[in-house]
Amino acid sequence: MRILLTSSQAPFLHGGAELHGDHLEAALLRAGHAVERLRLPFKFSPESDIERLMAFCEGYELAAPNGQSVDRVISLQFPGYGMAHPRHVAWVLHQHRAVYELFDAAQASPALARLRPQVQAFDGRALGRLHRLFANSRRVAQRMQQCNGVAATPLYHPPPGADALRCGDEWGYVFFPSRLESLKRQDLLIEAARHLRCPVKVLIGGTGGQQARYAALIERHGLQERVRLIGAFSEAERVALYAHALGVVFVPFDEDLGYITLEAMYAAKPVITCSDSGGPLEFVVPGETGWVVAPEPEALAEAIERLWADKAAARAMGAAGRARVEALGLSWDRVVDVLCR
Known part of the structure; x- marks a missing residue:
């Protein structure tokens, strides 16, 4: 099939969403499909730019752009799923x-408060007229059902580099x-370190906007002798660290899915997460594959x-986690098969 894959791109911000799109594109190509990427430029402010982007998407028809037939459109993010x-x-x-879920009426700007009903109305229309609707996780599907009244089917996928992950001797760190x-919420773990006996x-691995605050x-x-911010790490280092x-x-707040949980389970490591962490709760079984606190x-x-x-x-919990994630049968081949039916 000739497939157009749409996503949003915030300039110079690269994370799980971008990796997700790259892996889906690669899987579609391996399956023999012709794939084009359509990345919509996205800014979180001013809110008027989001309004214009919604209007553009809702008015854009993709069946045969410039006379080129498109057999299927697969969209991963707001507002690309609004295109026809x-x-x-x-x-x-x-x-x-x-x-x-992140909206706080007490702290929201007037512009964001005005945008909120517009986005929710857009989502209700756009998601309701799709040929098929899937969610990255059960948590994301729950949000769409609760907020927009649409039913989405959860469709899981393996995290990047899952095949390389392994379990070795533990070296005394989390x-x-x-x-x-x-x-x-890395600060929650830093604060917890004060109570460890x-x-x-x-x-703590990774980089980001809170690095200076966490270091302070x-x-x-x-806690300098106990807690280390190790910054960015290579793929080989990632495998070894797990x-x-x-x-x-x-322990994120209301995570959509969270590759970290799945990566830990592929590495046969127990996972500690929180009762309000969202996506990880779909995989962590308290007392069996980790702890929910x-x-x-x-x-x-x-x-x-x-x-x-x-x-x-x-x-034993780590081994149970590995068995649990293997039983899910996560594969990009299955994802492609489901999305292209």
């Missing part, structure tokens, strides 16, 4: 979160790899202490 095509399939990573941003080390927090609490961890901590430093510290106190149980 009779065989338009969306596999939604997330909606415009600023007007949904690992939290992710962008250093407020929603990922065992000698476990804490490695570590210094303020005198392999030798006692466990993986991933309240988003509080003391509760997080207690879960880490459990891993340290019974390392045999931690290994």
Whole structure:
């Protein structure tokens, strides 16, 4: 088929969404499809730019642009799923979160407050007229059902580099790899480190906008000997960091999916997450593949202490996690098959 793959692109911001699109494109090409990417330039402000982009998408028809037939459109993000095509399939990573679960009426600007009902109305129209609708996770599907009244089918996929991940001897640390941003809540782990009695080390991997704040927090609490911000790391380092961890901590707020959870399970490591972390809760079974705790430093510290106190149980939970993720049968071939039916 001739497939047009749409996504949004915020200049110089690259993360899981961009990797997701790249891997889907590669899988479609491997399956023998002809693929073109349509990346919509996206800015979070001013809100008037978002209004114009919604209007553009809703007025744009993609069945035969410039006389070139398109057999299928697959859209991954807002607002690309608003463009018209009779065989338009969306596999939604997330909606415009600023007007949904992250909206705070007390702190929202007047412009954002005005934008909110416009985006929700756009989503209701656009998502409701699609040929088929999928979500990146059950959590994302729940949001669309609750907020827009549309039913989406969860469609899972393997994280990047899953085949390389392995389990090795643990070296006495817990690992939290992710962008250093407020929603990922690395500060919760830093605060938890203040309550640890065992000698476990804490490695926080990644870069981002909160790096300076987290470094200052570590210094303020005198945790330099226990907590390390290790910054960016190579693919080989990623594999090794997972392999030798006692466990993986991933405690974001209402995450859409979260590659970290799946990566940890492929590496046969137990996962500690929070009761409000969203996507990770679809995979972590408390006491079986890890722990689900309240988003509080003391509760997080207690879960880490459990891993340290019974390392045999931690290994068993990691093995159970590996078995659980393998049983899901995640593959890009299956994703392509489902999206192209």
